Amino acid sequence: MSVCVTSMRKLLFAASALVLAQAAPAAAEDLGLGVVPTPEQIAGWNKDVRPDGVGLPEGSGTAKEGEPLYLEKCAYCHGDFGEGLGRWPVLAGGFGTLTYQFPQRPEKTVGSYWPYSSTLFDYIWRAMPFPEPKSLTPD
Numbered sequence: 001m002s003v004c005v006t007s008m009r010k011l012l013f014a015a016s017a018l019v020l021a022q023a024a025p026a027a028a029e030d031l032g033l034g035v036v037p038t039p040e041q042i043a044g045w046n047k048d049v050r051p052d053g054v055g056l057p058e059g060s061g062t063a064k065e066g067e068p069l070y071l072e073k074c075a076y077c078h079g080d081f082g083e084g085l086g087r088w089p090v091l092a093g094g095f096g097t098l099t100y101q102f103p104q105r106p107e108k109t110v111g112s113y114w115p116y117s118s119t120l121f122d123y124i125w126r127a128m129p130f131p132e133p134k135s136l137t138p139d
């Protein structure tokens, strides 16, 4: 009996593989696989900001200039000092808590596990403020 079940499984596996193999070219075409992207398409996806700053958009600003914007658009969740209100994420503190020492109580914050300001910028620019992502200018 167990041989029979094994054979049935093999048969089902082979049949599934056949169906997938026939469906694959159509799916690949739908996804644009095998097609060389245009420079415009590459530019559309190539928007990451790297730790070394490659990919940063034009712009400038200081923490002092950004403070009123933070207070208006961020503080009602993250707190005036990044302490986090209610259950919203804490941004400040946590330095040195990512250790392998017992007891492991990492406080995951901008201070403890975001080593590069450039990638932090990238995240904020894409994803924050939470209710209106992509509403901020690079400045």
Ligand code: HEC
Pocket (backbone or CB within 6 Å): 070, 073, 074, 075, 076, 077, 078, 088, 089, 090, 091, 108, 109, 110, 120, 123, 124, 128, 129, 130, 131, 136
């Ligand atoms: C409505 C509440 C809300 C507002 C307003 C808001 N955030 Fe957030 N923020 C969140 C939430 C929720 C997360 C976690 C999102 C996730 O993990 O997907 C987060 C995550 C973050 C993180 C990553 C924290 C980490 O340790 O990974 C940063 C940095 C951040 N927000 C900065 C900002 C800044 C700067 C603003 C204002 C421009 C802002 N947020 C406005 C709710 C908010």
